[in-house]
Amino acid sequence: MLEEDMEVAIKVVVVGNGAVGKSSMIQRYCKGIFTKDYKKTIGVDFLERQLLVNDEDVRLMLWDTAGQEEFDAITKAYYRGAQACVLVFSTTDRESFEAIGSWWEKVEIEVGDIPTVLVQNKIDLLDDTHGRMDHEEAEGLAKKLKLRFYRTSVKEDLNVNEVFKYLADKYLQRLKRQTAEEPEVVHTTSNKIGVFNTTSSNLSSQNSSNGREVISLRPNKQRTKKSKNPFGSCSLL
Numbered sequence: 001m002l003e004e005d006m007e008v009a010i011k012v013v014v015v016g017n018g019a020v021g022k023s024s025m026i027q028r029y030c031k032g033i034f035t036k037d038y039k040k041t042i043g044v045d046f047l048e049r050q051l052l053v054n055d056e057d058v059r060l061m062l063w064d065t066a067g068q069e070e071f072d073a074i075t076k077a078y079y080r081g082a083q084a085c086v087l088v089f090s091t092t093d094r095e096s097f098e099a100i101g102s103w104w105e106k107v108e109i110e111v112g113d114i115p116t117v118l119v120q121n122k123i124d125l126l127d128d129t130h131g132r133m134d135h136e137e138a139e140g141l142a143k144k145l146k147l148r149f150y151r152t153s154v155k156e157d158l159n160v161n162e163v164f165k166y167l168a169d170k171y172l173q174r175l176k177r178q179t180a181e182e183p184e185v186v187h188t189t190s191n192k193i194g195v196f197n198t199t200s201s202n203l204s205s206q207n208s209s210n211g212r213e214v215i216s217l218r219p220n221k222q223r224t225k226k227s228k229n230p231f232g233s234c235s236l237l
């Protein structure tokens with residue numbers, strides 16, 4: 001058990017080529033919705049969701065990075081402090097699968113070894129013969145990179161929760177090991193381990209500033225079509 005009055009907040013970056021379904025996955029998980037429209041992500045955005053993992057309150061902050069190379073320079077800064085990662089490719093886009101290695105390297109270079117999963121999204125389109133991905137190939141890559149592998153359909157809401165639950169769980173295990181090894185670390189508000197002291201704030205209030213350390217991370221995101229509130233029904237930090 002982690003120390004009382006501490007809340008674990010985990011910054012998760014969701015990366016992969018453009019149009020593989022990163023924004024959709026985050027929206028599905030945080031807001032429970034799916035839209036067919038494609039709005040290219042420009043820059044960075046995040047949504048959050050709280051969940052309970054082994055009786056531990058965990059706040060996941062899901063960072064949506066643009067898959068398009070032209071935004072590389074903007075997104076680079078947002079890897080900083082990431083504590084877990086989802087590498088996404090699409091069933092209908094072979095190139096997005098081939099790009100996984102370089103996305104993985106990029107994350108490693110920016111943040112080192114963090115809990116990571118490999119996700120093949122859009123499995124509802126498996127029968128689309130043009131884009132069919134070889135099962136073994138994807139599993140082989142997961143093995144090679146030593147990553148847990150999930151097949152998801154954000155559209156059908158298949159396996160999305162499992163991806164984030166696994167990451168939260170994996171992160172907590174690591175955090176506990178780290179805490180056991182260096183007990184003093186848990187008393188800090190260090191972004192590195194994602195533990196925030198929440199004693200002075202009202203946890204039950206949606207508008208509380210219990211994540212005030214995070215405010216400075218709020219991204220500036222625009223979309224190519226009609227702008228929309230990226231936080232929607234999720235609580236603002």
Ligand SMILES: Nc1nc2c(ncn2[C@@H]2O[C@H](COP(=O)(O)OP(=O)(O)OP(=O)(O)O)[C@@H](O)[C@H]2O)c(=O)[nH]1
Pocket residue numbers: 016017018019020021022023024025035036037038039040041042065066067068121122123124125152153154155156
């Ligand atoms: N059929 C199907 N379509 C999906 C699925 N997930 C996402 N899509 C669609 O794929 C398109 C791209 O999804 P986005 O979530 O915008 O992709 P992205 O990876 O965030 O793209 P960038 O912002 O360019 O990085 C949209 O039209 C989505 O509706 C899925 O599981 N199945």
